[in-house]
Amino acid sequence: MPRIRLRTGAAVLLFLSFLVQAPPASASDAPDTDETLREGYSLLTNEEYDEARRVFSRISPDGYDLGDYLLYFTGFSLARQGKQEEAASVLGTLAGSFPESPLSPYLSHELAYAAAKADDLAVARKHFSASRGKVSGNGRKSEEGYIAARLLEQEIPAGEGTATPPPPVKENGNGIELEALPLPEEPESPAPSSSGRFRPTPEAARAHLENFVVHTVQEGAALSMERLWKWRTDGILPFRALGGGYIGKFANALFRAGETAKARSVYQEALAADLPPEEYHAILLDYAEFLRKQGDTTKAKTLLAAAVDGAPPAFRAEVEFLSARVDWKAGRSEDARRKFLQIPESGASAAVAERSRNQAAWISLELGDLPGATEEFGKLAGAKDEQIRQEAIFRHAFGLYLQKNYPEAAVAFMAGEKSGGSSVERARHAYWRGRTLHGMGEMEGGKALFESIASDPGAGPFALFAAKRLGRDSFAMLSAPSSGETRRCEQEKEELWEKIRGAGWSNADGPKVRRAARLTRLGMVEYAVLEAERVDRGEVRRVLGLAGGYTPALFRYLAGDLRGAIRETLGLAADRGSVGLADRLQYPLAPQFVGDCDGKKAGVDPLVLHAIIRQESLFQYNALSPAGAVGLMQLMPRTARRVAPAAGIRRKLRRSDLLRPERNVALGAATLSILLKEYGGDYLRAVAAYNAGEAAVARWWEGAEGDPALFLERVTYRETRGYLRKVFFNLLQYYRIYRPEMFARYFPTAPKEGTPAPGASGTPPGEGTPGAVPAPAPSQESPEAAPSGG
Structure with missing residues (x-):
């Protein structure tokens, strides 16, 4: 029918x-x-x-x-x-x-x-x-941005035509020869107009571009980009009225979105336009950086060199920076260092001067010139770039320590403790100040510092290093038999549900909580959060003992959206009155992925796996990195195939297998287990090799004299140093929260659960949660004292 x-x-x-x-x-x-x-x-x-x-x-x-x-x-x-x-x-x-x-x-x-x-x-x-x-929601915000930009457009009167696109050109007014590129085909656009055509105003063009830049991967942002591209192919995007800054921003946004051909075309058009010299040179620098990232460093250098005559000093400094970088990559380290050191004296901008001095300092370390490196790092103590500044403050003090200039090193480390940064960064300075005091013969002063650091879970790996200096092997906690404290992890979520359902909510908030609970059970997490955010925050604290700002995170956690739960806690202050539940939302257990929280997998403790998964993928089972790493534990397919037999997988491994959470975790655990055996149970080197590979670990370990703290400071990949700090910070939080009795045995002076040490609860700046995406893979182009390692 x-x-x-x-x-x-x-x-x-x-x-x-x-x-x-x-x-x-x-x-x-x-x-x-x-x-x-x-x-x-x-x-x-x-x-x-x-x-x-x-x-x-x-x-x-x-x-x-x-x-x-x-x-x-x-x-x-x-x-x-x-x-x-x-x-x-x-x-x-x-x-x-x-x-x-x-x-x-x-x-x-x-x-x-x-x-x-x-x-x-x-x-x-x-x-x-x-x-x-x-x-x-990001999706709706991108749609909102698209609507707002559309409302700034101007309707084209009936009968008025549109301009045709200009022909491609090969040379601009500055005599720089450019590629003649045809305009790309017009992409698919929104449905044809049903009520007249609209043309861009400068305000609309800026609003569409801002929407595309901020919300690149969302549908509304894609529509904004398509709109801009259609105007460009129609020849009606007012590039000259918008200025070179707009053009460069548009090209950069296209490049970041993976639209490489379109980005190249926009750069070409911009460089052919009659722009003011300052804007022209800024776009030329952006285009050179674009070429460098495409692997064409020589072409970028040639293009810039042709424009040096008559260019402003800041532009010439950027060209010199690129030239020095080419020399360094070619193995001409001495020449590169000399050029980098000349740039700060040549009229470079403050940002370029800082980058150049930082590169020179790291190359000095590579060349074995510790005094020279220490001096250059000392000049960067006031750098405006926070990453450069923080690392330079430490490296200056550390250089003094390695040269046995203990009095000055002690003063420099103490200043570093007060210079801001995360709890781990402060502990780093305190730990090495303790080592410095020991070098000066002040044993009691050093011991007092080590005891303070070893009692602070917020110190991350430096708590473990400090405990080792006190004669305790706290790393043994990671290999110890389970205390049984995590055997009920699979029941934890259901018990929390029971607490929420049975709580004495007010008449005003009870219906909202019940709706949020129903929507969570139905898998409508975004809408459950919408309802949860309407619940009075004071009522949440009264009933659950949880700060109201954590309510959206609570319902995401209950719905199984662990990544969303963690991200909801970003920027929230630690709540001393509810450390247990708040910390569980920030550092959740995932028995649905890892399985039994008490039993080891391939000899690796599940809490160790949780600490790595949190850093690698934020519990997003289908995470995919730009380098091709897949899944919860961000495994490269070739690595997974190599360790598959050790994980009990006999058949040929498919890429889709890595998206199966339990299989991904089994393969990741097998990988870590193999590394632990290779390094004699050394978790620090095993985790470093998991991130950066065994070859790099061998280089860093060679001069570390068996000292784990010195090994960490010899890691010259900035990404790997940060990775190790974050993973071991995560580790201490997981043991502190879920196995407090075991934690207290290995850190006997540590605060009891409910009274965390400063920095222990919550996410300290720079050491906690990565943002919306997994942490980047280490830069494999950086050799041992990599300039990017700052």
Whole structure:
């Protein structure tokens, strides 16, 4: 029997009348109703909008406490299909039937976005006024940016034509020969205009570019980029009015988005334009950096050298910097150092001068010139670049220590402790000050420092180093049999659910919590967080003992979104009154990935694996790095294939296997186990090799004299130094939170759980959570005293 299809408008009216007239669902019907809502939502997320609405039509919102979501999802599906009138009817019903719902601004946003894509800017403006600034999520923010930019465009009067694109050119007014590149084909764009054409104003062009830069991977940002590219191919993007800064920003944004050919084309056009000298030279530098990143350093150098005559000093300094870098890569280290040291005296900008001096200092270390390196690092103590400044302050003090200039080293390390930075960075200075005091014969002063550091979980690896100086092998904790304290980790989440459901919430907040819980169970995490954020923060603290700012993280954690939970805690102050639950959200257990939290995997403790996974992927099982590392433990496919037999995998390993969490963890554990055996149980070298490879570890260990702290400071990949600090910081947090009795045995003076040492709870600056993406792989182009290692 053929399926009967109603006209869209009639179908929506019938659906809305059903919502009003259908009898309410009884309490016993609620589970079935929830499952129907889940079914429709699943279709919605797969963009099967018609099917989703058919499923939703089986539910009546009358008496259903998620009825506003039913209406919102229906309106959302209509708006996404461009059925604006029908979606607007649903919005009216939503606002009238559920006046307290948080979803009305979200549906207004969908209508504004649909109208903007259809060129109906009058309607877009109307709905945007009701939604702007009231929606959350990166995707919606990119759509909001697109709408705002569209509303700044100017309509082209009927009958007025558009310009044609200029022909490609080979030479600009400065005599620089450029490639003649044809304009790329126009990409797919939004639906054709239904209400006239629009042209860019400078304000609209800037707004579209800002949206593309900030939200590059989101749909709204992609539409902004397509809009800009269409204007460019039509010859109507006002490049000259916007200036060279805009052009360079546009090209850089295209390059970061992976649009290499488009970026090259924009750079070419910009360099052919008649720009003021300052803007021209700035874009030329950007283009040279673009070429260098494409692997064409020689071409970049040639292009810049041709423009040096008559160029401002800052430009010439940048050219010299690139020339010195080419020399260093070619093995001409002495020549490179000489050039780098000349740049700060040649009228370079402060930023270039700092980078040059930093490069020279690291090359001096490579050449064995410790006094020269120490002197140059000392000159960078006031650098404006925070990374350069922090490392230079330490390297200056450390150089004095290695030269046995203990009095000056002690003063420099003490100043470093007060210079800011993370808890680990402060502990780093304190630890080496303790070593310095020992070198001066002040044994008691050094011991007091080591005892303080060893009692602070916020000190990361330096707590372990300090304990070793006190005669305790705290690294043995990582290999010790489990204390049994984590044997119930699989029940922890369910016990927390029971606590939330049974808590005495206020009449105002109880319904919000129950809705958040229902949505979490249904897998609608973003909407659960939306409801959770409406709960009074004082009420959350009263009922759960948790700071209100952690509420969104709590519901993401309960929904299994560990990465989202951790990211929700970024920037939140540590809450001393709720260290247990707050820390569990920042450093969560993942039995669904790792399995038994008490039993070792390939001889590796599960808490060690958690510490590595948190740093490698932030518990995102399908994470993929630019270098090709895959999954929770960021395994390279070739490494995974090599260790597969040790993990008990006999068949040929497929790339898709690395996306299976339990298999990825098994392979990662096997990799770490092999490294631990290779290094005689040395976790520091094993973790370093997991990140940077055995060859690099062999170089760094060669001059470390068996000293783990000295080994860490000999690591010349900045990424690997940071990786080791973060992983061992994570390790101490996991043991402190989940195995406090075991932790107290190996760190006997450590504070008990609930009274953490300063910096122990929460995420200290620079040592905690990586951002939205996994930590980058170490720069394999950097040799042992790599200039980038600052």
